[in-house]
Structure formats: C-alpha cells, structure tokens
Amino acid sequence: MTAEVPVRQPPASLVGAECELDIGPVAHGGHCVARWDGRVVFVRHSLPGERARVRITEGDQSDRFLRGDAIEVLAAAAGRVQPPCPYAGPGRCGGCDFQHVAPARQRELLGDVVAEQLQRLAGLQRTVTVLPVQPDALHWRTRMGWTVRADGAVGLRRHRSHQVEPVDVCPIAHPDTPLVGIEPRPDLRRIDTVVSSAGEQQVLADGQRVAGPAYATERVGERTFRVTGAGFWQVHPAASATLVDAVLDLGRPVAGERAVDLYSGVGLFAAFLGAAVGGHGTVVAVESDGAAVRDARRNLHDLPQVEIVNARVDQALRSGRAGDRADVVVLDPPRTGAKARVVRASCELGPSRVVYVACDPAALARDIATFDALGYRLADLRAYALFPMTHHVECVALLERR
Ligand SMILES: C[S@@+](CC[C@H](N)C(=O)[O-])C[C@H]1O[C@@H](n2cnc3c(N)ncnc32)[C@H](O)[C@@H]1O
Secondary structure, eight states, X not given: OOOOOOOOOOOOBOTTOEEEEEEEEEXXXXXXXXXXXXXXXXXXXXOTTOEEEEEEEEOBTTOSEEEEEEEEEEEOOTTBOOOSOTTOSTTSXXXXXXXXXXXXXXXXXXXXXXXXXXXXXXXXXXXXXXXXXXXXXXXOBXXXXXXEOTTSOEEEEXXXXXXXXXXXXXXXXXXXXXXXXXXXXXXXXXXXXXXXXXXXXXXXXXXXXXXSOSEEEEXXXXXXXXXXXXXXXXXXXXXXXHHHHHHHHHHOOOTTOEEEEESOTTTHHHHHHHHHHOTTSEEEEEEOOHHHHHHHHHHTTTOTTEEEEESOHHHXXXXXXXXXXXXXXXXXXXXXXXXXXXXXXXXXXXXXXXXXXXXXXXXXXXXXXXXXXXXXXXXXXXEEOOSTTSSOXXXXXXXXXX
C-alpha cells in the first residue's frame, strides 16, 4: 500500500481583498500602520487618524505584514488635500508618497518617522522638527530618471512595480526639465534629465548623452561644481547650499584643522571644508566613483590643502590612505548608511566632531547607535524636507566625543 502524500496548498493570496480600517501612526516608507484581524497593514495614501476602505496590494493568509492602498477615505484627517498631481493615487505613479498631504503636515509626518527610527534603533527620545526648504511642494526635482515602456511610452514606475505610468508632465519636476522627445528605440529603457543651477538642460538615454552639455555646472555660493553625466548631485535646487551650511555650522571647522570628508562625490563639502581649514589645514576627501573623482579634481584644483583619495571608504580608512587622525569627520554615505566597520574606523581617527549627512533615517539611527557605543553621543540633529511629496528626508547629525 502506498501512503498518500498530502498536497500542500500555497497560502491564499489576499491581494484585492478589501476592508475598513482605522489608520494608525505613520511609518518609514510613505505609509501608515493599521491592524486587520491581528495583522499589520502598511497603508499608502492614508493619514494617521483616518478611517478608510483599504484594498490589499501585497500579502497572503500566512503573512503577518500586508501592504494596502486607501481606496476610499471614510473619515479624513486634518492635512488631507486634493493631490495636485493627476498621476497620483492607488495603483498609479510610485514617485511620490504624500501628494494627498499638505506640505506642513508632510513635514510633521517626516519628523515623527525620524523620531521613531531614533527611538527604535538607537534608543534615543527626541522630538524632530523637519525644516521646509523652498520650493517646498512642486517644481523642485532637477534630476529625473524616466522609464521607457516597450512601446516607447515614457513615464515613471508604479509603486513597487516594473509597470510604467506614462507621464506627460511631472508636477514635482523642475519646470525647465527638458521634454523627453527621443525617438523610441526597442532597446531604450531609461532616460535621465538634468536641469543645472546654471540653467543647462541635459538628456541622457541609457546613460549616453543625447542633448545638452557633457557635464552640468552647479553653483553653490561663490563656487562652481562640474558634475559629469548622471553623476551624484543633490536633486533639490536648494539642497547643496542647505547641507553645506549645516555641515559647517555643526562641524565648526577652523583654520589649521584636519578634516576628513567621506563619500565626497564631486567635492561639495570638501570645497567648503578646505576654505574653512585654510592653507595650514588639510582635508582628505574619499570617493569610490572614478567619474566623480575626476570632477572633484577639477572642482577643487584651487585648494591644494584638499587631497582626493579614489577608493572605497572602508579600504581608505583601513589602509591609512584617509590618514591617521582628524579633528572633524564628515560622512555622507548612500542610502544604506556607513555601517559599523566604517563608523568604528571613523572613530579611530579620534575626531572631536563627526557630522553625518543622511538620506535614510533608519540607516542613520543604526549608525548613531554604533557611534554611541564607541563614545560619540548625538549632540544635535537637523532635518530638512529636501524631497517634498515623498517619504524621503535629509538629516544632518552632529556626534561629539564624550
Ligand atoms: C550621498 S552621495 C554624497 C556626495 C557628496 N557628499 C555630495 O553631497 O555631493 C554618496 C557618494 O558616496 C559614493 N560612494 C558610495 N559608496 C561608496 C564607498 N563604499 N566608498 C566611497 N564612496 C562611496 C557615491 O559614489 C556618491 O558619490
């Protein structure tokens, strides 16, 4: 006799199921938290305190965490507005998270998110005020990455999807964003557009320049920076100046000091640190991207006190190429954060001040916890709404040696 092998059924999908939920606090990622039958649902297009009909967009019967969209608001909260973008809403463009929220309320939500991450991941109790930066709602994004559909339609990706929402005009894009009039090619997937602070317009198709100059000219204060191709530069037109002011104000570099600028890009902070420490001081700028380093060499050629190291930060710190001591360390890592090894090696340089520029509050909070364990306490934190309508927020933290 053969034993019957039970056939295991996959858990039933809940996608498409609808329920009425009370919406709880905002969470990191552009959604709010609600509970449904003992499960957590991360609900987009909602606000804390609302009651909404929610359609599940991800998850099955075995999941404790689901995702959903508020498809009908049954009781609206203060701060809800009509989205100014015609492409925003459940199932539509995924570029923005908070089109349905007034800008001042968006900043409150972002402040709550930063505070919650600091509390949960670094054990720090703090109220966080997110400061507005003009323009504070629309027309700010100077760098856009467009996706091209197989039929040639140009648009932006839907939320957590490879599907393209065809878009004629993106209301958060800078008004001078070049119209993407490129002949459709079957192999074309991505178009990048840039509007520089000098007014140049660039178009790149799959990374190759098709219109505009080879590099963007960006002005910050009295200085000019060249940024080649789709290389990193802050996307909000006021971001670079705002962050330079914060770095100098918190880091307090003075003549004769030694500064280390980690993840230095095309040399934005190194330029102003170099001016602050003067000819008797030193700045070591570390950046792994070859094109950014070439731009940095051009951008900083008048500052012999700045040494540019083309290396990964962890390797430059381990090998001693970033030097063996510093008075002030500036870190501006990518979204994943600096992580424990780089934090430890930064502390080993013995700086009295560390300024950490962060585009992800979770990574920042984790790294702050590491700094704290190594004797560097969070002395100040500033937060800026440099990505209006989205869940992204930029923080600048000052860590001081105890
Ligand atoms: C957020 S950007 C900051 C750039 C610059 N501070 C600015 O404000 O323009 C992060 C930079 O880190 C660089 N990068 C990423 N991972 C790196 C690593 N492991 N080592 C060195 N540089 C890295 C990227 O190429 C990028 O230029």
